[in-house]
Amino acid sequence: MQRSRAYLDHNATTPLRPVAREAMLVALTQEGNASSVHHEGRAARARLESAREALAGFVKTQPKNVYFTSGATEALNLALTPELELDGNKAPFEMLLVAAGEHACVLAGHRFPATAVEKLPLTADGVLDLAALDAALARHAGRRVLLALQAANNETGVIQPVAAAAARVHAAGGALVCDGVQAAGKAPSDFSALDADVLVLSAHKIGGPQGTGALCFAKSRHHILNGLIRGGGQERGLRAGTQNVAAIVGFAAAAEALAQAGVAEMARLAGLRDRLERAVKALAPEAVIFGAGAPRLPNTANFAVPGVGAEVLLMALDLEGVAVSSGSACSSGKVKRSHVLEAMGVPPALAEGAIRVSLGWNSEEDDVERFRIAFVRAVETLKAKRVKPAA
Numbered sequence: 001m002q003r004s005r006a007y008l009d010h011n012a013t014t015p016l017r018p019v020a021r022e023a024m025l026v027a028l029t030q031e032g033n034a035s036s037v038h039h040e041g042r043a044a045r046a047r048l049e050s051a052r053e054a055l056a057g058f059v060k061t062q063p064k065n066v067y068f069t070s071g072a073t074e075a076l077n078l079a080l081t082p083e084l085e086l087d088g089n090k091a092p093f094e095m096l097l098v099a100a101g102e103h104a105c106v107l108a109g110h111r112f113p114a115t116a117v118e119k120l121p122l123t124a125d126g127v128l129d130l131a132a133l134d135a136a137l138a139r140h141a142g143r144r145v146l147l148a149l150q151a152a153n154n155e156t157g158v159i160q161p162v163a164a165a166a167a168r169v170h171a172a173g174g175a176l177v178c179d180g181v182q183a184a185g186k187a188p189s190d191f192s193a194l195d196a197d198v199l200v201l202s203a204h205k206i207g208g209p210q211g212t213g214a215l216c217f218a219k220s221r222h223h224i225l226n227g228l229i230r231g232g233g234q235e236r237g238l239r240a241g242t243q244n245v246a247a248i249v250g251f252a253a254a255a256e257a258l259a260q261a262g263v264a265e266m267a268r269l270a271g272l273r274d275r276l277e278r279a280v281k282a283l284a285p286e287a288v289i290f291g292a293g294a295p296r297l298p299n300t301a302n303f304a305v306p307g308v309g310a311e312v313l314l315m316a317l318d319l320e321g322v323a324v325s326s327g328s329a330c331s332s333g334k335v336k337r338s339h340v341l342e343a344m345g346v347p348p349a350l351a352e353g354a355i356r357v358s359l360g361w362n363s364e365e366d367d368v369e370r371f372r373i374a375f376v377r378a379v380e381t382l383k384a385k386r387v388k389p390a391a
């Protein structure tokens with residue numbers, strides 16, 4: 001079916017998958033609070049627990065290790081605290097290491113004192129610098145260290161060496177919290193692949209609804225003393241508040257669809273992404289594709305054409321019916337310079353032209369072709385405006 005627009009901003013939010021919508025519509029017609037003991041309540045509880053089982057299967061842990069939250073931002077704010085107890089170890093974490101390219105909710109949302117937080121550099125390709133991690137662990141020897149490292153970056157799609165970092169952190173007696181939001185379903189991103197201690201997911205990045213996510217633990221003896229939302233003791237006391245069962249059911253349906261799509265879908269997306277990048281290079285050979293030298297998610301392309309500003313290009317593409325993003329989406333709608341590209345050492349003038357195109361489950365060749373045509377038209381117009389004819 002010919003669509004009126006090409007939505008190529010899946011890393012910002014992914015359109016709801018039909019299976020998730022169907023599951024949610026059914027759940028919305030079923031009354032009952034999952035904490036009530038009557039028939040309706042028990043039925044709601046059953047839907048909630050079956051969703052928990054599905055998510056647990058998706059990340060390869062036990063259902064009792066999965067907690068539903070309002071999204072990844074909340075889950076990461078909840079997890080990143082000195083009071084995080086893992087595998088029965090009650091000793092508080094004394095130091096938080098964060099990779100410089102983490103999402104804002106990790107960089108700013110932690111509950112460690114500012115003096116106990118250290119940023120680790122990225123390489124020019126956008127990968128965590130493991131030598132810098134080794135040096136930081138040696139510097140903090142004798143202190144309990146927590147590392148926050150995303151499985152893949154939302155702006156560049158660069159896949160992070162989570163298992164290698166986890167081995168180093170574990171050898172030093174520390175633990176690793178992994179933001180698996182962007183990698184889920186697009187790169188190996190369960191506990192067996194990542195060896196993380198904590199893994200966080202967001203429903204709306206995998207074709208589920210906005211406003212729900214999960215905090216998952218690898219092992220069962222865990223606790224967080226200072227929860228963020230206190231009240232009725234839901235989610236086994238870790239996250240109070242009546243669960244949004246319909247949204248959680250949609251989340252689980254999306255995760256199951258993603259698991260079924262498997263590697264074939266990753267290969268399909270990589271094919272589309274490569275085609276799109278070839279189109280960019282064909283028109284503008286001087287374009288720089290960020291993170292191209294590192295392993296990347298198959299759905300993400302982040303590039304800049306020197307001399308072409310992101311904001312004007314984004315608006316020109318939007319007028320042509322193509323939705324992409326510049327840098328990372330932020331709530332004010334304003335484009336701010338990317339801290340990720342800065343950490344990769346990209347010169348500010350080039351970074352200001354960064355455009356992110358991100359594909360997903362409903363992206364098709366037509367969308368890429370539509371992007372190509374719009375991109376050619378936009379860049380040629382913008383370049384022509386720059387080259388003013390002599391008076």
Ligand code: PLP
Nearest residue numbers: 071072073103154179181202213
């Ligand atoms: N982590 C990454 C890598 C993201 O891309 C996002 C969303 O943009 C988040 C965390 C926050 O997720 P949520 O929207 O569920 O709070």
